[in-house]
Amino acid sequence: VEAISPHMGQLHPFLMSQLSAADSLPQLKSIAAWTLGRYASWAVDQQMSGTQPDLLGKMTEAIMTIILSRNKKVQIAACSAFGVLVESTGELMVPYLEPVYRTLVQALSVYQTKSLKILFDTLGTMADFVGPSIGEGSLPSLYVPPLLALWNELARANPFDRTLLPLMESLSSTALTCGMNFQPWALETFELAMTMIESCTMILAGAEDEIDDEEADPIVCAADLLDGLVEGFGENFGALVSSSTRFAEYFPTVLHMLTSHDVPGVRMSAFALLGDLARQCPTVIQTALPMLLSEAILCMEPMHESVCNNAVWAVGEVCAKCVDNSGALAPYAEAILEKLIPLLMGNAVDDDGQIIGNVAGLSENAAAAVGRLAKCNAEFVTKDLERFLMGWCGGMAKISDKTERRDAFEGFILAIRAKPQCIQPTASDIGDTITSILFAVVTWHLPEDNLGPQLLSGPYSFTPFPQEYAELGQALISLLHDLKSSVGNEKWNHIEGIMPVNVRKLMREVYHL
Numbered sequence: 071v072e073a074i075s076p077h078m079g080q081l082h083p084f085l086m087s088q089l090s091a092a093d094s095l096p097q098l099k100s101i102a103a104w105t106l107g108r109y110a111s112w113a114v115d116q117q118m119s120g121t122q123p124d125l126l127g128k129m130t131e132a133i134m135t136i137i138l139s140r141n142k143k144v145q146i147a148a149c150s151a152f153g154v155l156v157e158s159t160g161e162l163m164v165p166y167l168e169p170v171y172r173t174l175v176q177a178l179s180v181y182q183t184k185s186l187k188i189l190f191d192t193l194g195t196m197a198d199f200v201g202p203s204i205g206e207g208s209l210p211s212l213y214v215p216p217l218l219a220l221w222n223e224l225a226r227a228n229p230f231d232r233t234l235l236p237l238m239e240s241l242s243s244t245a246l247t248c249g250m251n252f253q254p255w256a257l258e259t260f261e262l263a264m265t266m267i268e269s270c271t272m273i274l275a276g277a278e279d280e281i282d283d284e285e286a287d288p289i290v291c292a293a294d295l296l297d298g299l300v301e302g303f304g305e306n307f308g309a310l311v312s313s314s315t316r317f318a319e320y321f322p323t324v325l326h327m328l329t330s331h332d333v334p335g336v337r338m339s340a341f342a343l344l345g346d347l348a349r350q351c352p353t354v355i356q357t358a359l360p361m362l363l364s365e366a367i368l369c370m371e372p373m374h375e376s377v378c379n380n381a382v383w384a385v386g387e388v389c390a391k392c393v394d395n396s397g398a399l400a401p402y403a404e405a406i407l408e409k410l411i412p413l414l415m416g417n418a419v420d421d422d423g424q425i426i427g428n429v430a431g432l433s434e435n436a437a438a439a440v441g442r443l444a445k446c447n448a449e450f451v452t453k454d455l456e457r458f459l460m461g462w463c464g465g466m467a468k469i470s471d472k473t474e475r476r477d478a479f480e481g482f483i484l485a486i487r488a489k490p491q492c493i494q495p496t497a498s499d500i501g502d503t504i505t506s507i508l509f510a511v512v513t514w515h516l517p518e519d520n521l522g523p524q525l526l527s528g529p530y531s532f533t534p535f536p537q538e539y540a541e542l543g544q545a546l547i548s549l550l551h552d553l554k555s556s557v558g559n560e561k562w563n564h565i566e567g568i569m570p571v572n573v574r575k576l577m578r579e580v581y582h583l
Contacts, residue, residue: 107151205248242298386439414461437465441481
């Protein structure tokens, strides 16, 4: 963009003219639309700087004109270009939403399979990048009912029609973004998603051949849409389920079926849904919790990495809700810990006995889950604590979500307090153990914009402990002081001697060591 910026003053009007010119060939319109999308960031800069304050409006109007073209290639190019424009503009698109949605709804009756898929992608992009404004006032009534009507029509003809996949994905993003403003259409959406799962499952059950992963895609998308409703409605999702005379009674059973499905992709989405249900409206899963936990524990094996990751995260979310009811977890605590330890220690194995390498996000989710398990009852995790203590520290150090990080550290402190002998002053690896704990604590102070090597020995740039977790900060100070006393001055001085200079300063000034 920078290289061509000096020429954009001439190029941009030329491209715009090709969209509206009556004698412009479809190929030229397609290329012009694609190129305008490619340089959308330039147009945003022009509007934001005030150089061309109405440029985005003009671009939107021009693209909407050709979106209704009868030429399929122009339709696809126009939808794709508008999607890219929306990604670049975000909330700047708000003033134009009503005419845009009216045009896109018109396109629903014109487009066929391939163009429809791109159109649904564009609607999903609008939900993801424009934000809650897409759900304000009467806007949703313009585009949600036609989408649901089209879904119903296509699903009745063939629930495996792959055009339905991006349609459900766009509705998932829309429901999540609109939140409670999606309520007028929530029950119909919920029941369409449940019907999709039911229909596809019944058809696949009658098939003689083994289910192909692709055949289960409609079930995956329907489960993801249910998750979008959970995230959009929060605790109100329970009332939505209860309002369904057809599916209220069977929803927990359907969720259990999804978590035990033969296709890994279905299980992956099911555990994402389970975790969000535990987080947002746990009452919905309360009656089926024993079955759901048992399936999650079975899937906490990294042969299918994404399934394992989501199962571990979901179990952690369940544990977070059982802090005041540890009895509900007691029958499963030992099995949960046994599955988490190899994930923390990095020595989980596959079906052939081969060690599985690092899986992105897995050690973090495992560390948070162990912490939440410990918050329910520290005794749940003290067995073999010394064996996985360093792995737990390594996982905690990588947690980015602050709530999960807080829970992990609070559980860690409770576990150490419950079994202080897990850190033996005479153990040969005591130095490594203390260093691992200190490194995990240091990660609370990492600046977002300075993670280079100079952080440890260059200009001091560690940040203060988050004020919202001040109580945890005090608990860490107390724990570190007790650790220092337990190992003795000689061992501590050795540990301190190998600390980078800025870490020593942090420990001295913040933790008073």
